[in-house]
Amino acid sequence: MRTRIAKVLLAGAACAVFTACDEKLSTFAGPTPSLEPTFASIQREIFESSDSAGRTACTNCHSSTGRNPSGGLNLNHDVAYDQLVNAAVREKPGAVRVIPGDPDNSYLIQKLEGAAGIAGRRMPQNGPPYLTDNQVLIIRRWIALGAPRN
Amino acid sequence: MTRLLSFCFCLAIAWPSAANAQSDPDDAVLRLAEPDFTLIGLPTGLRLPQFGSAFRVTHRFTRRLNGDDFGDVAGDLFGIDSGAQIGLEYRYGLVRNGQIGIHRTSNKTIEFFGQYGVLRQGDHRPLDVSALLAIEGTNNFRDSYSPSIGAIVSHTFGNVAAVYVEPIWINNTNPLPRQLVDNNNTFMVGIGARVRIRPTVYLVGEGAPRSGYKPGTTHASFGIEKRAGGHMFQLNFSDGFGTTPAQIARGGPIEKDWFLGFNISRKFF
Numbered sequence: 001m002r003t004r005i006a007k008v009l010l011a012g013a014a015c016a017v018f019t020a021c022d023e024k025l026s027t028f029a030g031p032t033p034s035l036e037p038t039f040a041s042i043q044r045e046i047f048e049s050s051d052s053a054g055r056t057a058c059t060n061c062h063s064s065t066g067r068n069p070s071g072g073l074n075l076n077h078d079v080a081y082d083q084l085v086n087a088a089v090r091e092k093p094g095a096v097r098v099i100p101g102d103p104d105n106s107y108l109i110q111k112l113e114g115a116a117g118i119a120g121r122r123m124p125q126n127g128p129p130y131l132t133d134n135q136v137l138i139i140r141r142w143i144a145l146g147a148p149r150n
Numbered sequence: 151m152t153r154l155l156s157f158c159f160c161l162a163i164a165w166p167s168a169a170n171a172q173s174d175p176d177d178a179v180l181r182l183a184e185p186d187f188t189l190i191g192l193p194t195g196l197r198l199p200q201f202g203s204a205f206r207v208t209h210r211f212t213r214r215l216n217g218d219d220f221g222d223v224a225g226d227l228f229g230i231d232s233g234a235q236i237g238l239e240y241r242y243g244l245v246r247n248g249q250i251g252i253h254r255t256s257n258k259t260i261e262f263f264g265q266y267g268v269l270r271q272g273d274h275r276p277l278d279v280s281a282l283l284a285i286e287g288t289n290n291f292r293d294s295y296s297p298s299i300g301a302i303v304s305h306t307f308g309n310v311a312a313v314y315v316e317p318i319w320i321n322n323t324n325p326l327p328r329q330l331v332d333n334n335n336t337f338m339v340g341i342g343a344r345v346r347i348r349p350t351v352y353l354v355g356e357g358a359p360r361s362g363y364k365p366g367t368t369h370a371s372f373g374i375e376k377r378a379g380g381h382m383f384q385l386n387f388s389d390g391f392g393t394t395p396a397q398i399a400r401g402g403p404i405e406k407d408w409f410l411g412f413n414i415s416r417k418f419f
Contacts, residue, residue: 021285021295022327025330036329037329037330137330141329
């Protein structure tokens with residue numbers, strides 16, 4: 001009888017094991033719980049939206065709507081991808097805004113992280129608050145996956 | 151891989167009659183070649199008598215032994231002056247051939263585990279096989295759960311030595327959400343041996359080559375131990391601090407440093 005109970009317990013435990021555990025991306029993403037490593041999500045949650053931490057939307061400045069986009073970078077919905085991926089940086093010759101598969105050398109990441117050697121200020125310009133480490137990590141993942149237009 | 155492991159485990163669960171069919175030796179009797187429930191960090195197939203229990207304390211000092219002047223290392227008493235990752239473990243023989251336990255390490259990881267002896271080495275059976283099931287969580291079992299499933303396959307050579315091969319699959323070893331990582335699981339094959347070099351003195355060693363998520367240095371450890379009645383005193387050297395499946399799967403510090411440690415275990419039966 002006890003052996004049978006043990007079998008049932010072990011079988012139940014085995015079922016529990018195969019219920020995959022994972023950290024929730026929504027928790028990880030902090031003030032932008034819907035942020036995912038896709039371009040559409042980054043465009044919606046980061047470029048076009050402020051967040052609960054008080055970070056301002058990138059399109060406040062990087063927009064052609066009623067103004068000239070700061071730094072020559074227009075993050076309006078219909079042109080943002082082409083403005084970023086494999087696009088040269090105006091104020092830093094040789095730099096590329098997003099290099100698919102290479103987040104470390106993508107100028108977008110360097111500007112968001114405030115890396116040494118960037119031209120101008122860390123983004124967002126009126127930060128802090130800046131993007132959280134986890135938000136940047138999600139953008140890094142999109143670039144590492146090849147920066148697809150998804 | 152998941153299906154294969156699932157099949158193997160179901161087979162193991164369905165097969166305990168094989169263990170019962172043989173003449174079961176008294177699990178309370180000392181097995182000279184397999185005197186303890188663990189090697190260093192990896193488990194052995196040693197059965198715990200029903201209603202018996204055992205306690206273990208592990209220490210992994212965090213001061214590296216290599217890379218500094220010998221005088222500096224000796225001045226820190228080879229790491230004993232430094233902090234340590236400490237583990238406390240208690241296991242209980244729930245049923246014949248089956249044991250459950252809890253292991254907590256001082257980085258606030260808690261592991262619950264179960265182990266069931268499926269096949270017992272005997273005259274016509276060269277291998278001893280146990281099924282292993284565990285789940286651990288960080289932050290006192292509130293975050294980052296990593297379940298694991300595996301088998302402990304061993305062969306004992308008389309009263310002299312025992313060798314172990316332990317395929318173990320660990321889910322969610324990567325602390326990041328799966329959307330942000332290439333690998334979220336680790337499959338490792340624990341390999342280990344214990345050799346009795348004196349009537350109560352043993353040499354022990356183990357390693358755990360891995361595939362999947364494997365950020366740190368692959369686990370390796372060796373030690374010397376002394377049995378004294380129901381106690382086992384072990385002095386060991388490891389390239390990491392891991393004592394749970396997920397900790398071992400993640401590996402040690404990337405620099406391949408070596409650290410002093412010890413295990414002390416006590417049987418209550």
